[in-house]
Every structure is written in structure tokens, then in C-alpha cells.
Amino acid sequence: MQLLDNILMGFAVAAEPQNLLYAFLGTVLGTLIGVLPGLGPAATIAILLPATYYLSPVTALLMLAGIYYGSQYGGSTTAILLKLPGESASIVTCIDGHEMARQGRAGAALSVAALGSFFAGCVSTFVIVLLGPLLTVVALKFGNAEYFALMVLGLVMAVALARGSVLKALAMAILGLILGTVGLEANSSVTRYTFGFVSLFDGLDFVIVAMAMFGFTEVINNLESPNASRVQSAKVGRLMLTFAEFKASWLPVVRGTVLGSVLGVLPGGGALLSSFASYSLEKRLARDPSRFGKGAIEGVAGPESANNAGTQTSFIPLLTLGIPGNAVIALMFGAMMIHGITPGPRIMTEQPQLFWGLIASMWIGNLFLVVLNLPLIGIWVRLLMAPYNLLFPAILLFASIGLFSLANNPDYIIAAAVFGLVGYVLHKLGCEPAPLLLGLILSPMIESNMGRALALARGDVTVFVTRPLSLAFLVAAAGLLILVILPSIRTKREVAFAE
Amino acid sequence: MSDHTALRNRDTLAGAIFTCLGIATVAIGAGYPLGSTARMGPGLFPVCLGIALTMVGIAIAARSFRGSEQIEGIRLRPLVSVLGAVVVFAASLQSLGIFIASTLLVVISSFGSESFRLGPALVLGIALATMATVVFVWGLGMAVPVWPMR
Numbered sequence: 001m002q003l004l005d006n007i008l009m010g011f012a013v014a015a016e017p018q019n020l021l022y023a024f025l026g027t028v029l030g031t032l033i034g035v036l037p038g039l040g041p042a043a044t045i046a047i048l049l050p051a052t053y054y055l056s057p058v059t060a061l062l063m064l065a066g067i068y069y070g071s072q073y074g075g076s077t078t079a080i081l082l083k084l085p086g087e088s089a090s091i092v093t094c095i096d097g098h099e100m101a102r103q104g105r106a107g108a109a110l111s112v113a114a115l116g117s118f119f120a121g122c123v124s125t126f127v128i129v130l131l132g133p134l135l136t137v138v139a140l141k142f143g144n145a146e147y148f149a150l151m152v153l154g155l156v157m158a159v160a161l162a163r164g165s166v167l168k169a170l171a172m173a174i175l176g177l178i179l180g181t182v183g184l185e186a187n188s189s190v191t192r193y194t195f196g197f198v199s200l201f202d203g204l205d206f207v208i209v210a211m212a213m214f215g216f217t218e219v220i221n222n223l224e225s226p227n228a229s230r231v232q233s234a235k236v237g238r239l240m241l242t243f244a245e246f247k248a249s250w251l252p253v254v255r256g257t258v259l260g261s262v263l264g265v266l267p268g269g270g271a272l273l274s275s276f277a278s279y280s281l282e283k284r285l286a287r288d289p290s291r292f293g294k295g296a297i298e299g300v301a302g303p304e305s306a307n308n309a310g311t312q313t314s315f316i317p318l319l320t321l322g323i324p325g326n327a328v329i330a331l332m333f334g335a336m337m338i339h340g341i342t343p344g345p346r347i348m349t350e351q352p353q354l355f356w357g358l359i360a361s362m363w364i365g366n367l368f369l370v371v372l373n374l375p376l377i378g379i380w381v382r383l384l385m386a387p388y389n390l391l392f393p394a395i396l397l398f399a400s401i402g403l404f405s406l407a408n409n410p411d412y413i414i415a416a417a418v419f420g421l422v423g424y425v426l427h428k429l430g431c432e433p434a435p436l437l438l439g440l441i442l443s444p445m446i447e448s449n450m451g452r453a454l455a456l457a458r459g460d461v462t463v464f465v466t467r468p469l470s471l472a473f474l475v476a477a478a479g480l481l482i483l484v485i486l487p488s489i490r491t492k493r494e495v496a497f498a499e
Numbered sequence: 500m501s502d503h504t505a506l507r508n509r510d511t512l513a514g515a516i517f518t519c520l521g522i523a524t525v526a527i528g529a530g531y532p533l534g535s536t537a538r539m540g541p542g543l544f545p546v547c548l549g550i551a552l553t554m555v556g557i558a559i560a561a562r563s564f565r566g567s568e569q570i571e572g573i574r575l576r577p578l579v580s581v582l583g584a585v586v587v588f589a590a591s592l593q594s595l596g597i598f599i600a601s602t603l604l605v606v607i608s609s610f611g612s613e614s615f616r617l618g619p620a621l622v623l624g625i626a627l628a629t630m631a632t633v634v635f636v637w638g639l640g641m642a643v644p645v646w647p648m649r
Binding site: 165167190424 | 509510512513516517520524527528531532535536537538539540541542544545548549551552555556558559562568570571572573574576577578580581582584585586588589590592593597601604605608609611612614615620623624627631635639641642643
């Protein structure tokens with residue numbers, strides 16, 4: 001029973017005192033930043049990356065993962081209580097969750113969110129256990145063309161899911177790919193786009209770009225338009241669900257979990273897509289759709305479960321194929337590289353403690369989170385009152401120190417400031433940073449896979465469309481791109497984001 | 500639409516910027532050996548990307564003529580405070596030490612907030628500077644002076 005052995009080993013790894021501690025720390029931190037609007041998992045992970053140098057790779061990843069799925073739990077708290085999404089995937093929860101709070105049912109909403117998330121967390125961990133090894137086997141059969149096509153699909157999905165204009169998101173993704181080419185090209189020893197700066201020879205460190213665009217730019221944006229609406233905070237009230245509420249929510253939780261688990265695995269998938277999809281599904285399946293928007297518990301149960309499932313299963317492409325599907329997972333990818341681990345299908349066999357330890361830790365983490373989020377909800381609510389003015393200088397200081405520590409060089413901070421400015425300009429123009437970051441991180445792999453695929457095919461460009469799997473991915477990518485650009489779908493998409 | 504409005508038009512500006520970046524990418528990239536499809540040279544990938552970016556940039560600019568949003572309020576205060584604070588920190592970290600550099604960062608960046616008051620900002624600055632010194636230099640052993648070097 002190799003599977004059982006692996007699972008037991010995973011728990012053994014996860015239960016090591018250091019791993020337990022840092023996983024717990026990660027989940028607490030995740031909940032915290034999920035609750036605090038203005039700071040998201042991407043920024044936090046980027047800022048903490050230098051700090052993880054001191055930890056072993058497994059411990060580092062457990063903590064970072066804890067931050068990611070923890071933030072999904074925390075994000076629902078602000079969404080329900082203040083109608084402020086603490087995290088982008090919680091936007092949907094704002095709709096019915098806050099209405100429930102207005103009706104005095106905040107406790108029920110919080111409970112259903114936490115319990116649904118826990119259920120989803122457990123089930124999706126299970127999905128990873130089952131699907132992971134299977135996908136790894138499939139992935140080992142992937143050739144360069146397939147990897148290339150899959151990464152293109154992932155990038156296209158990130159573009160399709162970005163807020164605002166698809167064309168601008170596409171431009172950002174391409175720009176990210178271009179920025180990824182900066183530096184010394186391995187095979188030819190040509191330095192590209194370095195303009196003589198020696199510090200650029202190693203390429204643009206993604207940590208700098210991530211910290212700048214998700215950290216500095218975010219702080220600037222938040223300062224420009226401060227959230228005045230702290231007034232709407234609602235009382236928490238009774239936490240226990242009534243039988244009727246439970247009956248109404250258990251099926252949406254299950255549906256949300258399934259939907260999230262599936263959508264999370266897709267390239268570009270994750271919490272955001274899953275929660276939106278779940279809301280639409282629940283609204284369509286409801287006997288009385290007009291209840292949605294007025295405090296329908298299904299509108300909280302489904303999406304909250306879906307976003308948790310989606311978050312966890314989005315690790316699958318990373319751990320099996322070695323391809324990050326969204327910006328946060330891309331940062332995890334970067335973190336692994338920093339620690340000397342090359343993500344890919346061989347992770348399962350070469351780094352089993354990492355693979356199975358992470359899975360076990362996710363389950364334990366979910367347990368921590370239910371405890372943190374239900375009984376301790378009072379603490380988080382009180383924290384919401386903390387003024388942003390205390391928080392943001394601390395964020396900037398921590399980020400700057402982190403940047404310095406990357407190479408004991410203050411120039412990294414300056415580089416980040418430059419990118420912060422760039423990020424600000426791009427934000428003003430309505431461009432999202434996530435596709436750029438994904439493009440930046442994927443660029444070397446996309447280029448090398450493309451090169452090798454073409455070399456093996458002796459220059460035959462059609463290799464990407466004659467191999468069936470590669471063709472399938474590229475067709476999906478093209479189809480998706482056309483779909484979101486088409487006017488009819490575009491308006492639906494804008495409406496969905498506007499809600 | 501007057502020329503003045505066109506310049507403040509988000510999409511036109513975005514499209515223009517992307518188009519320029521795309522063209523620059525191709526122009527510089529073409530200088531690197533392109534190789535052939537069988538053996539990709541260092542210039543091939545960037546040039547393809549540059550062409551793609553140029554096309555997307557033109558598309559964005561073209562669509563903007565059908566009307567798009569204006570650039571919304573650029574307020575210099577948060578921008579300059581945040582980035583300025585960070586740059587000052589970088590410049591002073593190794594010469595003035597982490598304590599002073601941190602305090603400066605906190606105070607300068609706090610200026611970016613509407614509700615800035617020097618007193619509380621200084622207190623926060625000193626508090627965070629102390630924390631940073633304790634955690635990073637004494638705790639983690641970061642190689643940075645605490646006080647100004649003589």
C-alpha cells in the first residue's frame with residue numbers, strides 16, 4: 001500500500017515541530033492578511049520570500065502555502081462583516097454574505113463560510129492525493145511541445161481572468177514574457193536588453209517585480225483612495241447554524257467543493273475563478289434565484305467552499321507538471337527554485353517529503369483555520385479596526401529590508417521602487433499586474449520548451465499542432481482568447497466583475 | 500474629441516506605450532542573432548514577442564477611439580511619499596544605519612496618508628525601527644550597521 005505509506009510519511013513530515021510551527025504561523029498570517037484589506041497573499045508571499053531563506057525548503061513551502069489558503073478563510077470575514085473583500089476571491093461573498101450580516105445573521109454566514117471551507121479543504125486535499133500521482137505519470141509523457149502549449153494556455157487563462165480589458169491583460173502577459181528574456185541567454189552567451197548594466201545579467205529577479213507591483217503599488221493605490229466605509233460593521237451574533245440553514249447550505253458546499261476542485265486544477269485556475277463559477281451555478285440552480293443578493297446562504301456556502309478547494313487544487317499543476325497556474329502559485333514556483341528545487345513531474349519521486357508533507361500540512365492547516373476562524377473571530381473583528389496608517393509603513397519597511405537581504409544590496413530596493421512606479425503607471429492605465437508576473441516567471445520555460453520542441457522537429461513549426469495534446473491545449477487557448485474578446489461574452493464578463 | 504482629451508484617454512495612452520515598447524523590443528531584439536526555427540537564436544523569441552506586443556498595442560489604441568475611460572486622479576502625494584521613503588531607506592541604510600533609515604522610511608511614507616501628523620509618525624517610526632533592529636540585526640544577524648558609521 002504505497003499510497004498509505006506515502007500519506008503516513010507526509011503526516012510525519014508535517015508533524016515535525018518546526019513544520020507544525022511554521023504551518024501554523026502561515027495560517028495565522030494568512031488569516032490576518034485575508035482579513036486586512038489592502039494586503040493580499042501575493043504581496044505577503046513576495047515580501048516573505050527572502051525571510052524563507054533561513055528555513056528548510058519544506059518548512060518554507062508549508063508556511064507560504066498556509067498563507068495562501070489561510071487568506072481565503074480570512075477574506076470571507078471582511079466580506080461578510082464590512083462588505084469589503086479582504087481578498088479578491090471573496091468579492092462574491094460580499095454580495096449575499098453582507099446582506100446576511102445586515103439581517104443579523106453574520107454569525108451564520110461566518111460559520112457556513114468556515115465550515116464549508118474546511119469541508120472543501122479536506123476533500124480537495126484528498127483530490128490532490130488521488131490526482132497527483134496520476135497526473136505525474138501523464139506529465140512524464142509530456143514532451144516539450146506539450147509543455148509549451150500548456151504554459152501558453154495557462155497564460156491565456158490568467159489573461160482571461162484578469163480584471164478589465166482582455167487586450168490590456170494580454171499586453172501585460174506579453175510584456176512579462178519580454179521582461180523574462182532580459183539577461184544572459186544561456187545557450188548563446190548573448191546578453192539581452194541589459195543596456196550594459198551588469199546587475200541585469202542575471203535577469204530581472206521576479207521577487208523584486210512581485211514585491212514592487214503587488215506591494216509598493218498596492219500601498220500607493222490604497223493611500224490614494226482610502227476605504228472610508230468602516231461604518232457598516234455588523235454584529236456577529238449567533239454562530240451556530242439552524243437546521244434549516246444547514247439543510248440549505250450542505251448541497252451548495254458539496255457542489256462548490258467539486259467545482260472548485262476541478263477548476264483549480266485547470267491552468268489559470270484558483271480561488272477567483274472557482275468562487276465566481278460557484279455563485280453563478282448556485283444562482284442558476286436555486287428554486288428562487290431572486291433570493292440571491294438579498295442574503296441567500298447558498299451564495300456564501302457555495303463560493304466559500306469553491307474558493308478553498310480551488311486554492312488547494314491549484315497546487316496540483318505545480319507539484320505534478322511543474323507549471324504554475326496563477327500568480328500566487330507562480331510565487332511558490334519561484335520560492336521552490338530559490339531553494340534549489342526544480343518543480344516538475346519528478347518532484348513526487350525525488351522530493352517525496354515535500355510533496356506528501358505539503359499535502360498533509362494542508363489538511364492540518366485547514367484544521368488550524370477552522371479553530372482560528374470560528375471561536376477566535378472576535379479577535380479578527382477587533383483587528384479590522386486597526387488603522388491602515390499603522391500598517392502600511394510597516395509593510396514598506398519589511399519589504400525594503402527583505403529586498404536588501406536578497407543580496408545585501410540596497411540597489412534591489414531601488415529597482416523595486418522603479419518597478420513600483422511602473423506598476424503605478426500601468427494601474428492608472430487599467431492594466432493588471434498578475435499576467436505580467438506570470439509571464440515573467442514562465443518566460444524562460446516557454447522559450448526553452450519552444451526551442452527544444454522546434455529543434456527536435458528540425459525547425460518544423462507545425463510540430464505544435466500536429467501533436468494531439470499540444471494541439472488540444474493551443475486550440476483551447478485560442479478558443480478562450482476569442483471567446484473573451486467577443487463582444488457578447490465581454491459584456492457578461494464585465495457584468496460579472498462589476499457585481 | 501479634442502487632442503487634449505485624447506491624451507488623457509487611458510486606452511490611447513496604454514496602446515501607445517505598448518506599441519512603443521513592442522517596437523523597441525523588436526528593434527533591439529533584431530540586433531541579436533535570430534537563428535532559424537530549427538535552432539532558435541537569442542533574438543527570435545523576443546522579436547516574436549515584440550511583434551505580438553506591437554499588434555496588441557495598436558489594437559488597444561484603435562479600440563480607444565470608440566471611447567474609453569479617462570485617467571483617474573493622479574495624486575502625487577502618496578506616490579512620492581512611498582517611493583521616496585523607500586529610496587531614502589536604500590540610500591541611507593548602510594551609511595546611517597538601520598535605526599535611522601527605518602525611522603526615516605516610516606515618517607516619510609506616513610506623509611502619504613491624509614491623516615499624517617508628525618508626532619505619531621515619529622513614534623511609529625521609532626517603534627518600528629527598534630523592532631527592525633532587534634529582529635533583523637540582533638536576531639537574524641543581518642549585515643547592516645545599526646548606527647551611523649563614523
